Amino acid sequence: MNNPLTMNRKTAQFLIAILSILSALIVSTLIIFIAGRDPIMIFQKMFNATLGSSYGTGQVVFRMTTLVFAGLAVALPFQVKLFNIGAEGQLQMGAFAAAITGALLPASLPSLSAISICIFSAMGAGACWALLAALLKVRFGVNEVIATIMLNFIAQGITGYLLTYHFAIPSTVHTPPVIDAAIIPSFHSITGMFPKSPANLSTLLAPFVALLLWFMLYKSRFGYELRATGLQPEAARYGGINAGMHRLTAMSIGGAAAGLGAANILLGYKHYYEAGMSSGIGFTGIAVALLAGAHPLWIFFSALFFSILEYGGLTVNAYIPKDIFMMIEAITILLVISFNALGKRIHQ
Amino acid sequence: MGVAVRLCGISKRFGTFAANSNISLSVEKGSIHALVGENGAGKSTLTKIIYGMIQQSEGEVYIQEKPVHFSSPREAIDAGIGMVHQHFMLIPTLTAAENIILGDEHARLLQHLPMKHLKNLIRKHAREFGLAVDPDATVENLSVGEEQRVEILKLLFRKASIMIFDEPTAVLTPSETEHLFTTLRTLRDKGNTIILITHKLDEVLSVADTVSVMRKGKITGTMPAKSVTKPELARMMVGRSVLFKVTNPPPNPGETVLKVNNLGYCTRQGVEKLHNLSFKVRAGEIYGIAGVEGNGQSELLQALYGLAPAGTLLTGEAMLKGRSVLGKNPAEITLMGVSLTPENRLRHAVILDYTVSENLLFGRHREPAFHRGAGFDNRTLNRYCEQIIADYDIKCTSPSSQLLSSLSGGNQQKIVLARELNRPDISLLILAQPTRGVDIGAIETIHNKIIEARTKGVAILLISSELEEITALSTRIGTLYKGSIVHEFSQEEVTLKRNSEDEFQKEIGLHIT
Numbered sequence: 001m002n003n004p005l006t007m008n009r010k011t012a013q014f015l016i017a018i019l020s021i022l023s024a025l026i027v028s029t030l031i032i033f034i035a036g037r038d039p040i041m042i043f044q045k046m047f048n049a050t051l052g053s054s055y056g057t058g059q060v061v062f063r064m065t066t067l068v069f070a071g072l073a074v075a076l077p078f079q080v081k082l083f084n085i086g087a088e089g090q091l092q093m094g095a096f097a098a099a100i101t102g103a104l105l106p107a108s109l110p111s112l113s114a115i116s117i118c119i120f121s122a123m124g125a126g127a128c129w130a131l132l133a134a135l136l137k138v139r140f141g142v143n144e145v146i147a148t149i150m151l152n153f154i155a156q157g158i159t160g161y162l163l164t165y166h167f168a169i170p171s172t173v174h175t176p177p178v179i180d181a182a183i184i185p186s187f188h189s190i191t192g193m194f195p196k197s198p199a200n201l202s203t204l205l206a207p208f209v210a211l212l213l214w215f216m217l218y219k220s221r222f223g224y225e226l227r228a229t230g231l232q233p234e235a236a237r238y239g240g241i242n243a244g245m246h247r248l249t250a251m252s253i254g255g256a257a258a259g260l261g262a263a264n265i266l267l268g269y270k271h272y273y274e275a276g277m278s279s280g281i282g283f284t285g286i287a288v289a290l291l292a293g294a295h296p297l298w299i300f301f302s303a304l305f306f307s308i309l310e311y312g313g314l315t316v317n318a319y320i321p322k323d324i325f326m327m328i329e330a331i332t333i334l335l336v337i338s339f340n341a342l343g344k345r346i347h348q
Numbered sequence: 349m350g351v352a353v354r355l356c357g358i359s360k361r362f363g364t365f366a367a368n369s370n371i372s373l374s375v376e377k378g379s380i381h382a383l384v385g386e387n388g389a390g391k392s393t394l395t396k397i398i399y400g401m402i403q404q405s406e407g408e409v410y411i412q413e414k415p416v417h418f419s420s421p422r423e424a425i426d427a428g429i430g431m432v433h434q435h436f437m438l439i440p441t442l443t444a445a446e447n448i449i450l451g452d453e454h455a456r457l458l459q460h461l462p463m464k465h466l467k468n469l470i471r472k473h474a475r476e477f478g479l480a481v482d483p484d485a486t487v488e489n490l491s492v493g494e495e496q497r498v499e500i501l502k503l504l505f506r507k508a509s510i511m512i513f514d515e516p517t518a519v520l521t522p523s524e525t526e527h528l529f530t531t532l533r534t535l536r537d538k539g540n541t542i543i544l545i546t547h548k549l550d551e552v553l554s555v556a557d558t559v560s561v562m563r564k565g566k567i568t569g570t571m572p573a574k575s576v577t578k579p580e581l582a583r584m585m586v587g588r589s590v591l592f593k594v595t596n597p598p599p600n601p602g603e604t605v606l607k608v609n610n611l612g613y614c615t616r617q618g619v620e621k622l623h624n625l626s627f628k629v630r631a632g633e634i635y636g637i638a639g640v641e642g643n644g645q646s647e648l649l650q651a652l653y654g655l656a657p658a659g660t661l662l663t664g665e666a667m668l669k670g671r672s673v674l675g676k677n678p679a680e681i682t683l684m685g686v687s688l689t690p691e692n693r694l695r696h697a698v699i700l701d702y703t704v705s706e707n708l709l710f711g712r713h714r715e716p717a718f719h720r721g722a723g724f725d726n727r728t729l730n731r732y733c734e735q736i737i738a739d740y741d742i743k744c745t746s747p748s749s750q751l752l753s754s755l756s757g758g759n760q761q762k763i764v765l766a767r768e769l770n771r772p773d774i775s776l777l778i779l780a781q782p783t784r785g786v787d788i789g790a791i792e793t794i795h796n797k798i799i800e801a802r803t804k805g806v807a808i809l810l811i812s813s814e815l816e817e818i819t820a821l822s823t824r825i826g827t828l829y830k831g832s833i834v835h836e837f838s839q840e841e842v843t844l845k846r847n848s849e850d851e852f853q854k855e856i857g858l859h860i861t
Contacts, residue, residue: 215722215723219722219723219724220722220723220724221713221714221719221723221724224706224709224713224724225713227702228699228702228710231699231700231701231702232695232699232700234695234696235695235696235697235698235699235710236699237655237678238653238655238678238688238690238696238697238711239678239697239710239711239713240677240678240679240680240681240682240711240714241679242677242679
């Protein structure tokens with residue numbers, strides 16, 4: 001690392017992220033102040049309710065897990081310059097698939113196979129849903145942003161219809177619960193950590209998957225070709241790289257990651273599918289990926305930041321509307337994008 | 349007659365690369381002045397400076413003998429300069445008339461557009477200069493020739509008296525070209541000054557009054573079009589540069605490796621780029637293809653390396669050791685033992701945001717030798733990079749962390765050539781403009797490496813616009829003109845004629861025009 005140029009680029013990206021977060025926090029402090037509340041008191045309460053208690057930490061860990069997967073769902077396609085706005089729909093399809101599979105499995109199935117089958121069905125459903133958008137892009141040149149947004153609506157429609165007319169328990173809006181064997185155990189039930197919180201063992205999958213994707217992207221031939229496709233598609237063609245194939249796989253892997261996020265919520269916490277359970281977490285995934293520069297390992301930190309904001313915002317809702325923290329999220333992302341654009345202009 | 353445009357000592361540098369160096373030129377008022385030269389000779393840069401799109405690093409521009417400093421095309425337009433770009437700047441969904449007045453509407457923001465008056469003006473111009481266009485037709489429904497007329501009407505409407513045409517005939521059919529030339533002559537006769545950028549020599553001789561030849565960022569000559577012949581122009585364009593004499597030991601050609609037979613290339617739009625093109629390359633020989641750019645070089649490369657765009661009709665055959673390469677993709681062709689150094693290396697042969705070592709791997713990343721387990725074998729890779737960097741004297745401190753974009757242009761070029769020449773088990777090496785953009789010192793290294801590869805028994809296809817390079821390296825030479833090999837010099841002829849290089853180049857010049 002003795003070349004100044006590469007160092008600069010990496011440190012610059014890191015600094016931009018930190019700077020954006022700090023400025024967003026300053027802005028939010030100002031807003032809280034204007035709203036007539038004491039910012040220090042609010043932040044203190046937020047801390048106590050999140051990382052300051054074991055239940056709160058559990059909540060943060062649970063949300064972070066989903067966000068890591070949702071972030072990866074956006075980050076991977078981003079490496080081939082595809083903008084996956086559809087993590088939300090992919091997550092919904094994944095959750096629904098896992099719920100139905102989990103409920104239909106024979107109750108006598110051993111736990112490990114039941115869980116695996118449900119996780120794979122969630123990943124498969126997410127991947128297929130993402131693949132649809134990628135196919136439209138590769139075959140017909142349909143803009144993937146529009147395709148994924150539309151597929152989000154369609155996913156909502158399909159799951160809504162299937163739930164209401166075929167799978168919901170009468171007079172409720174949720175499916176029957178998955179069999180006991182398909183439930184991913186909570187940390188509390190195994191180790192006694194994070195009592196009563198939804199944090200469950202699928203969190204352990206997150207670092208494993210992120211490392212795997214990191215290796216794939218930066219160390220393997222597959223990732224080498226994939227990133228080249230994103231950076232200079234024409235050169236990739238000369239280099240004998242099949243750009244279309246890489247676009248399809250990157251999207252599918254992204255969709256599968258969204259499916260894993262769904263498994264965390266469904267198999268680890270809710271145990272059944274209900275309308276509106278994904279609550280926009282797929283969209284927060286976009287923010288997570290952007291803040292992390294689409295790097296699979298940095299996504300952990302950005303997911304942590306956003307999960308503290310999201311859950312922390314809920315806990316102080318009595319004092320200050322939680323929408324303020326959604327604003328912080330949005331401001332951070334706008335700043336990251338603006339700083340990056342500014343940096344590029346200075347670089348030229 | 350006065351001088352419309354005078355350039356004094358214009359230089360333009362991009363980083364360390366000089367696109368224009370110390371150019372002085374006078375364009376007479378009321379004349380058609382052609383600017384010819386190969387791609388990358390600096391014609392476009394020069395005209396962009398005149399048009400205010402970019403600013404010169406040094407030198408002065410005078411318009412109608414007044415010094416000017418344009419900071420945008422808007423100022424150039426106000427000074428009476430207009431430009432018809434190679435790719436038209438029209439809005440397809442608007443009508444011809446709307447396009448013509450765009451940006452110069454003669455109306456305040458919310459005022460009704462005086463369309464009727466404008467259309468009459470357009471019709472008047474159209475009659476006067478033979479620019480028949482229906483003002484109410486939507487641009488997307490017009491033919492290419494009509495679109496060009498809209499562009500010219502745009503200039504007339506803005507009262508431009510100095511008009512720059514960038515490769516205006518590149519997209520036209522022969523009859524449209526004739527039509528355009530008539531218009532150009534009429535424009536000139538009415539006192540307009542026309543600067544015509546082209547590399548088609550027939551056009552220059554038929555329409556221009558004065559010709560300036562550009563080569564490597566310099567003007568190599570300005571002369572009346574009447575006093576010059578096509579072969580002379582061609583030679584000035586692809587011309588002479590100071591080259592080291594590379595030692596070229598007698599070749600020992602073996603069996604035929606590449607056999608191209610009656611190759612035809614027809615674009616999706618139905619334009620024939622190659623026809624009846626035939627040649628052979630044997631193991632251990634360099635087959636040089638000489639020709640002015642735009643005569644089918646790019647299409648030949650695309651056909652041979654599986655890069656022809658979808659919808660292209662390829663006919664005839666191209667056999668590598670008895671197996672056809674047509675219809676295969678680049679990865680399959682590489683596996684058959686073919687290596688390509690494309691013309692535009694920065695765009696096609698490297699990833700600028702990858703590190704030097706990642707680039708040395710690019711295109712060769714499927715070779716098993718570089719793999720270990722699921723990832724790459726860093727030790728082998730580092731050893732390979734170190735060896736190449738030493739062999740080719742590439743200026744780079746830390747290949748595994750330095751980005752390619754931080755290297756100088758010449759070093760970037762060397763990386764591509766080093767990588768391709770170093771490929772194991774290649775039977776055919778295709779080199780397009782292997783020394784373009786490379787400094788003289790590196791040219792010598794590269795030429796020696798090419799000869800070395802030939803001596804090892806590799807068949808080499810060399811496409812170059814540098815005649816010296818072709819005559820110095822080739823075993824046999826084919827001359828490419830309008831999509832066919834029109835003449836071939838045998839091994840004996842080349843060996844014999846290489847001794848009187850000047851004569852030989854003149855002779856080649858005759859066959860490429």
